[in-house]
Structure formats: structure tokens, C-alpha cells
Amino acid sequence: MFIIISGYKPFYQNKPWAVPDNYKNMKSKVAADKESIAAGKELYATHCKSCHGAKGLGDGTKAAQLKTEPGDFSAAAFQSQSDGSLFYKISEGRDDMPNFKKKIPDQDDIWSVVNYLRTLKK
Numbered sequence: 834m835f836i837i838i839s840g841y842k843p844f845y846q847n848k849p850w851a852v853p854d855n856y857k858n859m860k861s862k863v864a865a866d867k868e869s870i871a872a873g874k875e876l877y878a879t880h881c882k883s884c885h886g887a888k889g890l891g892d893g894t895k896a897a898q899l900k901t902e903p904g905d906f907s908a909a910a911f912q913s914q915s916d917g918s919l920f921y922k923i924s925e926g927r928d929d930m931p932n933f934k935k936k937i938p939d940q941d942d943i944w945s946v947v948n949y950l951r952t953l954k955k
Contacts, residue, residue, distance in 0.1 A: 850922060850927060852917075852918045852921050852922070853921065856917045856918060856920060856921035857915050857917050857918055857921075858915070858917055859915075859916070859917030859920060859921075860916065860917065861916050861920070861944040861947060861948070862941070862944065863941050863944035863945055863948065865948040865951060869944070869945045869948045869949075870945070870948050870949050870952060872942065872945040872949075873942075873945035873946040873947070873948050873949025873950070874949045874952075876937060876942055876945065876946050876949075877946055877949050877950070880933060880936060880937065880946075881893075881946070883895045884896055884899065884903045884929075884930075885903050885904070885906060886903075888906075888907065888953060889905065889906030889907055889950065889953040890905050890906070890907060891903035891904050891905050891906075899929040900928070900929055901928050901929050901930075903929075903930075906950055906953045906954075907953050907954055907955045908955070909954075909955075911950075912951070912954045916944075916947050916951075919947045919950060920940075920943055920944065920947055923937075923943050923946055923947070924940075924943055
């Protein structure tokens, strides 16, 4: 018996994302204060929300078009990554995830996005 579920699109299995050691251990120079988090939220809304969703649950309007699952930023597995790992992934990108080092050239702004992502934990 086969059941077809309308609107279902399987994602390819996400492969591990290797992060260089120098990034894993990287520490932000930007304090996670109100200003930084607000700036990160604004950048997130501009560059990330369409795939990752308003609350970072991976349910953005473009998520269904992706070959790989955007992930859940509120999940413990995501939140357990180092700040430097998140910085690297935002900056460098991979597969469906574009790199943002040109669109967000100021490293302090990328750190602000990381600070905002930390507010999405469950």
C-alpha cells in the first residue's frame, strides 16, 4: 500500500558540516546586548527569514524549495554549537545555504546575527 501525501517533499539527508578549528574556538568581540541583538534581528529578517522562518524553525517561505533542510535554530543541537561555528557557517555557507561574507561584509554584523540566533533557543 502506498500513500501519497500532498505537499510532502523529502529533504536530502544533511551531511555533517565541518568547521575549521580556528573558527570553532573563535570568540565574539560583540557583546550580546540589546543593540547587537536588534541589529542581528534586522539582518536576520533581511537575509535569513525567507528560508529559516520568523522564529528560526526552518519553515520559511522558501524552505520547501531547498534540497537540504534549513534546520531548527531553537533546537539544542543547533544551540550547542560554538559561536565561532555559527559565524563560520553564516560567513562561508554551503550547498543551499549561501555565504554572507559579501552581503554582510562587516564581521561585527555577522556576530550580531549570531547573538540574535542565541535568543531563538527553546
